[in-house]
Amino acid sequence: MRVCQDTDSKHFIKGINKLHKYIAPSFKATAFNCPLCAAYAKMNWYQMSSAVGGFGLYLSRCSHCGEECCWRALDWDDEEEAFRYSTMLIPDGSTAPMPHPEMPDVVKVDYVEARDIVNRSPRGAAALLRLAIQKLCIELGETTGSIDKDIKSLVTKGLPEGIQQALDVVRVVGNHAVHPGELTADDIAEVSISLFELINAIVEERIARPKALETLYLRLPEGARNAIAKRDGK
Secondary structure, X not given: OOOOOOHHHHHHHHHHHHOOOOOOOOOOOOXXXXXXXXXXXXXXXXXXXXXXXXXEEEEEEEOOOOOEEEEEEEEEEOOOOEEEEEEEEEOOXXXXXXXXXOOOHHHHHHHHHHHHHOOOOHHHHHHHHHHHHHHHHHXXXXXXXXXXXXXXXXXXXXXXXXXXXXXXXXXHHHHHHHOOXXXXXXXXXXXXXXXXXXXXXXXXXXXXXXXXXXXHHHOOOHHHHHHHHHHOOO
């Protein structure tokens, strides 16, 4: 990967990776979330063909489910003794995580579209995810129309600092995906998968968890709920 020259961009990438729980499949990685069973597991690699003409075929076998993925590697570098490019051929699907079950439909539309194209166009996916986060802010009650102001407002309402910092990554990476600047294409590709996990984390924090707590509260006997309401002066 090319080294990003902008120090702040490096910090953005480091910040997003702190929230990154989903490990996307990548060529010759020793472990990642299997695209077939979704489990995070050790991967065993097998070479199917030699690097004749700078081309090679490989299999990664999941230690959890035992299923295999087929990878194509291109452009062999004699000096580095490694391929410059690689792609997963089978299964021919996205390496990004599925949307959170509680994600609003208006947000899910852009999320799913970004998920469908992320392998082919990480830059396009990053731009779509920026749009998704803007819509998610609206769903969470923000009305400024500015992603910066919406993020600031969400923080004052109790959004964890780590998610706040990662939200800034969405804004910055999304901007650079549309208007190329100091973030390189490789930088955007590196963080694009993490952005999916970030949006799922926001949905979990601001939608799913409060809903689960409300459900738990409503399961209390009516007498207990009345006592709590009396205590709180409601």
